[in-house]
Amino acid sequence: MIYFEDLEIGATKITGSRPVSAEEIIEFARQFDPQPFHLDPVAAEQSVFGGLVASGFHTAAMMMSLSVSHGVVDRGFLFSPGFDDMRWLKPVRPGDSLHVKSTCLEKSPSRSRPDIGSVRFRTEVLNQHGDVVMSVINIGIIKLRNSKPL
Amino acid sequence: MRYWEDFSVGEVLEYGSYEIKSEEMIGFSERYDPQPFHLSDAVTPDNPDGLLVASGWYTVGLMMRMLADNILSHTVSQGAPGMDRLRWTKPVKAGDRLHMRTTILEKRASRSRPTIGFLTNRHEVLDQDDIVVMWCEGVGMFGRRPEHEAAS
Numbered sequence: 331m332i333y334f335e336d337l338e339i340g341a342t343k344i345t346g347s348r349p350v351s352a353e354e355i356i357e358f359a360r361q362f363d364p365q366p367f368h369l370d371p372v373a374a375e376q377s378v379f380g381g382l383v384a385s386g387f388h389t390a391a392m393m394m395s396l397s398v399s400h401g402v403v404d405r406g407f408l409f410s411p412g413f414d415d416m417r418w419l420k421p422v423r424p425g426d427s428l429h430v431k432s433t434c435l436e437k438s439p440s441r442s443r444p445d446i447g448s449v450r451f452r453t454e455v456l457n458q459h460g461d462v463v464m465s466v467i468n469i470g471i472i473k474l475r476n477s478k479p480l
Numbered sequence: 481m482r483y484w485e486d487f488s489v490g491e492v493l494e495y496g497s498y499e500i501k502s503e504e505m506i507g508f509s510e511r512y513d514p515q516p517f518h519l520s521d522a523v524t525p526d527n528p529d530g531l532l533v534a535s536g537w538y539t540v541g542l543m544m545r546m547l548a549d550n551i552l553s554h555t556v557s558q559g560a561p562g563m564d565r566l567r568w569t570k571p572v573k574a575g576d577r578l579h580m581r582t583t584i585l586e587k588r589a590s591r592s593r594p595t596i597g598f599l600t601n602r603h604e605v606l607d608q609d610d611i612v613v614m615w616c617e618g619v620g621m622f623g624r625r626p627e628h629e630a631a632s
Contacts, residue, residue, distance in 0.1 A: 362541035364548050365557055378558055386560065387544050391512040391537045398514055405516070408526055410536060412567035416618075418560070 332404040333475035334447040337434045345400035345430040347458070348392065350384060352424035358388040384422035389464045393455050396430040406473045408446065416466040420457070427458040435467070444477040482554045483625035484587070484597030493582040496546030500534060502574040508538040527571065534572040539614050543605050546580045556623025558596050566616035570607070577608040585617070589624070596621050 352371065359368035363385035366373035374382040384392075397403040422428065431454045439447040449472050455464040509518035513535035516522060523530035548557075572578070586600035598619050605614040 358541075361545070362548075363544045365552060365559075367559070385544070386562070387537070387540050390540065391508075394535070394537050395512045395514075403515070407515075408524075410568065412536075412565070413563075414565050415562070416564075416566070417562035 332401075332406045332472070334406070334437065334439070334449065334472045335475050337437060337449055337472070339434050339437060342431060342433045343400075343402050344432075345396045345402060347427045347429040348396060350392070350422055350424060350426045350428060352382060355382060355384045355388065355422075355424060358391070359385055363387060379421050382424055386416075386418040386464070389418065389422050389428070389455055390416065390466070392428055393430055393453060393464065393466075396428065396455075397432065397453070400430070402430060402432045403470070408471045408473060411448075411469050411471065413469060414467040416464065418464050420461050420463040422457070422463050426463075428455055428463070430455055432468075439474065440471075445474055446471050447474055448472075481556070483556070484589075484599065484622040485625050487584050487587060487599055487622070489584055489587055491584045493551065493584075494580065495550035495582075496578070496580040498542050498546060498578045500542075500572060500574050500576045500578065502532070505534045505538055505574060506532070508541070509535050513537055531573050534574075536568040536614070539568065539572050539578075539605060540566070542578060543580065543603060543614065543616075546578075547582070547603065550580070551582065558621035558623060560618060560620045563616055563618040565618075566614065568614050570611055570613040572607070572613050576613075578605050578613065580605060590621075595624055597624050598622075 356369060367377040367379050367383055368385045371382045433452045435452050436450040437447060449470050451468045453466050453468050454462045457463050517533055518535045521530050521532050581604045583602045584599055585602055588598050590596045599622055600619050602617045604612045607613050
């Protein structure tokens, strides 16, 4: 289990990769983001993207999946209050393969609870060419190994 | 069709309705966010009733769905560069019924692309008791009214 004390500012973790298929892009779009450029390969060719692209929130969900399956997000992580500065920098297309790079930016123990702390991470999602396709500042509330005295 | 010109700063849009079903919520967790508290019921200090909590990314997806069905489908949506800030403010559980409130905060024309304009929006997802379970702020890109079409 990863505790608050174990996270070092500046330390980076890199996950393995996962493929992105047209079927998965379309399936996610059907359920959550039914816009033509996420849903219909023919209509997508006429769009600003010039072809089918994954919903930005699908990329975010794949970031979460990679982070959980590769131990970037661990059982010591209790919940997240949210995120800041999510940027979709490049389209994610069928046939891409994505991985995650997570860097610990800041840590602050809770003022009101002795057993938890808040950590900010810069999370980048990269494709098979090493291009950053999405970046975001994720916030995690993480258990302390040793509760700090109040 | 609603163009960028048809939205005004301060305008509040209320729309959508989505009831959270247990199987669908768990299906999402299994695929994208398989943390134990998103997969099965468990009492913890942060979740005293022990009922399974939806992945925050599932709530994000449902927001996007309500936005796409009710607003974007009537516009020429050109996507978005990102999301400036998002907060999950209350756990979402099976049986909750969610709806949306969107406030237009700012608008500006694109200098480089005359056919689009930017809207800065605040989206709030509320539950059946009108409590905000998630909110976010970000910029969306919308098509402008073509010159040959008169204002409605």
